[in-house]
Amino acid sequence: MKNKIQELRKARKVTQQELADALSVTRQTIISLENGKYNASLTLAHKAAQFFGVTIEELFIFEGEENL
């Protein structure tokens, strides 16, 4: 699943650490999310969407079933 976290974070001039603190996760999780190595849970997706003031659909791009 692709996401626009890095794009929105840079547009808002927020560091990875600041975003991590706001979402109560580690910086490594933000890095993995931005690299597409890790897919956020519904809770984290919701928190991230709230932080950026967008909808979950705007932040995360669902591209169909993975690993099939």
Added chain:
Amino acid sequence: MENFKKKLQRRFYLCLMLCCSGSAVYWGLSYLIKDVPDFSRGMIAGVYFGIIVVAAFLMIKYLILLRNEDKLKAEYIKTTDERNIEISKATMRTSSVISLVATGLAVLITGFFSKTVSITLFIDMTAGALITVLVNLYYNKKM
């Protein structure tokens, strides 16, 4: 955060209980049973002191965390971070499968050399598989 503090306090007391009960069992059995081979005595002492050292280390860690808000917050984020939790789950899943397969192979191989070792490993493997099934049933009911 308060719940996390309580969780750490509970863990501290669990470690303390482990130290006390482990010490009571170790010193009690050492006093009651005199006829223990030197090798076994050394091994038991090593395991006992290992448990005490690990428990003491954890207790000191919990005390430091409980007295320092910044460190407590950092530990809370590290512990509740969903990626870390996911990594732990995947690690446990993979390692238990590898362990089960390796034990199965060991049962086959040791069967050619030692009946006792082979049966011991077989019991260990069966107990492990049984525990996995029971835990799986528990979570199936819970979720």
